[in-house]
Amino acid sequence: MTKYESIFQEVNLASRKLIGISDAKINQVLEDLAGLAISQTDFLISENQKDLDRMSPTNPMYDRLLLNPTRIQNIANELLQVSTLPSPLQHVLEKKTLENGLSIEKITVPLGVIGVIYEARPNVTFDVFALALKSGNGLILKGGSDAESSNRAIIKVIHEILVKHGLPTTAFQLLPAERESTKALLEAVGYVDVIIPRGSQGLINFVRENAKIPVIETGAGIVHTYVDETADLEKAKAIIFNAKTRRPSVCNSLDCLIVHESLLEKLDELVAPLVDNEVEIFADSSSFQALKSDPKIQLANETHFGTEFLSLKMSIKTVSNMGEALDHIAKYSSKHSEAIVSENQEAIDRFLMEVDAAAVYANASTSFTDGAQFGLGAEIGISTQKLHARGPMGLAELCSYKWVVRGNGQIRK
């Protein structure tokens, strides 16, 4: 047994004990952890500083890595928020009694052991622990090596609270930051029930390529909004501007505007707020012709479609009908969030039915794709696959179910 395997086995064994912990106790643990995180602010910040010292302040990851008193307060607030949510466990999803008297119930249970692989965002360590504990799951964390000191400090604080409440620290472990531990985790068949990667497309691709256990892919959003010939242009203008500029770095932000060709003469007006706000635009040939009087507009090439920009950049595709818009989306979308702006009910219904994405919108900004907006209470990520969970994943999505059958001697003929 490798050193990793013994960790995986330990977590797996300890996770079996979590199902017996009352929700009241879990909530108390989370409240106490929020308090301890704040009282240990100095310790957390000084350990975080060790990581920051090893990174250049111009590295885009620097800001994500940084902990400060405000951020620790926000983390504590999120721990308290999770403690106020209803337990996702022991819900009866179905119930029936067979003619022979056998009672069958389908009830929610923890997934078991969750593996989370993430980059240099130490807040994820607290965040994911809270969701795992609340849903009765064991947890194996593999954080980025850039955040090793921060993560070690955070797990120390978490373990301190677990010990105080007599709960098994072995159910929640942080793997060594070395690269080999990721590979071992991805192959921990029999010990780990699901892997959730949180981070860049490169990380997600690596996980998909190497995992021998089920993975939930989260994150990547190549997002389109189609403005058809019947669209209310004022609504369209506001929706596009909001979807692109509200938080360009998040996955629900707009990447490609699709316009019906009949709107080309009003296109400059539609994109004016974007141009005024320094959004770089890559226009296909038709839309480029319509916009080229503005020297800031660039001609798109193939690489500008199917790209998640995560910044103030956007491509434009011109179509002559809905079918072309649907085909473009089917070809380039990452099936995260897709929208239509239209006043034609038939077109709206067709779009909402035929577009295959976690969230499909009519006449609204794709910025709403978010666990809190959808009423999930907390979010571990936004799934872009179709198995198990799609779109924002909350506590319910960290659960499985089992069939509980009670009899008094029934046998099957």
Place this chain on the structure above:
Amino acid sequence: MTKYESIFQEVNLASRKLIGISDAKINQVLEDLAGLAISQTDFLISENQKDLDRMSPTNPMYDRLLLNPTRIQNIANELLQVSTLPSPLQHVLEKKTLENGLSIEKITVPLGVIGVIYEARPNVTFDVFALALKSGNGLILKGGSDAESSNRAIIKVIHEILVKHGLPTTAFQLLPAERESTKALLEAVGYVDVIIPRGSQGLINFVRENAKIPVIETGAGIVHTYVDETADLEKAKAIIFNAKTRRPSVCNSLDCLIVHESLLEKLDELVAPLVDNEVEIFADSSSFQALKSDPKIQLANETHFGTEFLSLKMSIKTVSNMGEALDHIAKYSSKHSEAIVSENQEAIDRFLMEVDAAAVYANASTSFTDGAQFGLGAEIGISTQKLHARGPMGLAELCSYKWVVRGNGQIRK
């Protein structure tokens, strides 16, 4: 693009059209297919004979491969049965209206494209087609090479019905029987949404090791029944006999009897019906001592635990308390079906809560783990994993969902 990739792309594109087909039309297709399967009995049997001619009649697969008029009638009946089930699509799972007037609905949709890899069971070809069509999913089939002529004949019959109804045959395709096509299917990222292997543990292991897309593991059942010190021995005797002998070749059949040590003196009585029916018993040292007057009882070694026998064989493990029984199950179970026989309500509740399996039973035979028994109407397999679907999988488990958001210009602050 490889020859396989163009097939995958074709299925993926065509599958997008399936969501627009009415349930009434789908049911008509299934009814017509049932009729055509029967009227083409001679053709199907003669093509099946070509496969049978290449296999030795003593091969255990021979019987599974065989088609005859009765079996084709059964297949037709199953097609008709699927046509009577309610559509699993367009169900509203959740519905809410945000304060800003945004309407959000969570509705069921097809998974997209399902890949099924199976061995020499030609009935699976009809079976899986019916479930895929009914749930709006495209389908890529990879059958065993031993059944190639049979499968080609069946897909020809299926395509004939699709053409008659003006539906795209390209949405339902059978891959060439060559081995490379399996590997290609397992790597069809972006085209296939889920792979379901149906067959031996070896096949399932191969799929798990090589798939780059989500897999639902089905089948393997290493099943225990624990008889505790309070058990009603008559119930226990009947339950054990039924779970072991009703259909020993299926996944819900009993593999290991766990007995409390206080029952050792009555163990011979408990297992007498099994011994009388030629069940080979591998007993651990304590139970062997109790049973050794019977020369047919064998002493178990480690390999007899954690084995799915799929035949008239069973191991016995002796424990001195519930904790040991739970540990034994956690160590060796495949998380399929697990049972306790007990008259102690506290012990029952603990067992049902702590045992991690798709189906957990008190005082009943594990033979009931089955889609029809659980009321699912039809079954594509029994999942032994915890993501997406657990236990028997029916039409609902071949669906995902999407969030449909309707607004009138809403943007997010």
